[in-house]
Amino acid sequence: MGKVIKVVTGSNLTPVPRTPDRVKGVILYEGKVVPVFSCEKSRKTSNAENLVLLMEHRDGPVGLGIDKVIGVVQNSEIVSGDGAVEYRGEPVQIIIPENLVSPPIPDK
């Protein structure tokens, strides 16, 4: 996954049936169809989630549905240890966007 492109409103998001639950829908961005994924397991998320974080991907831009941006930090500011990750003393969940597009196959 490449860099963050920008944050846009998700008000014109089009839901698409018969797609995986992690897919919230698609938006039109600079004339292209951009898929938007959800951080949660189900696409049914709160109404507060109305922003889309656009990121580069090898096949074109992809979006991630978010509530709000609370900050942009260097990796060095993230503290990890004992399986937990913290940012300024608060536990955070690290999302690997590549796994939203192509989820890893679970171990059998």
Added chain:
Amino acid sequence: MGAVEPGKFERAIDGREGLILFFKVAGLSYGLRLTNVIRIDEIETPASSITMPDEKVIKCINLRRFFGAERNGSENGKGIVIIFDSEDGEFGLVADAVDEVVPAPEASELMWPPQLEGEGAKIFGGFFRRRERLVPAVNASAVREAAMPEGL
């Protein structure tokens, strides 16, 4: 061409080669090129078949069920059926309502994004761009192929 009033579907069928039909299912819009469409009728929903004027019974696919909507039939019990001709015979798609019919140049078609895998790529294949929004472009043959094993 704007919204299609009930009873005026024939006009859309007459120009089907160059027209796109936009219709509603469970509050969402979908688009369809009218190629291979032979008839559009109003219908009471839910419906699994329609009897034609010549008594022929045509099997229908309920798009509400197919798209995973919670209710089988529309809120007011009325809907439309779009009947297609295909090599395997005629079949119908049942939707809630016609939204509008527009000349094809008024709604450019965009390709399905390669980042998005899954069955949806076959069912839709792409999107119509309509008033700065994306509308899934329904591939009727692919819907039929996918719906048959599910008994929809």
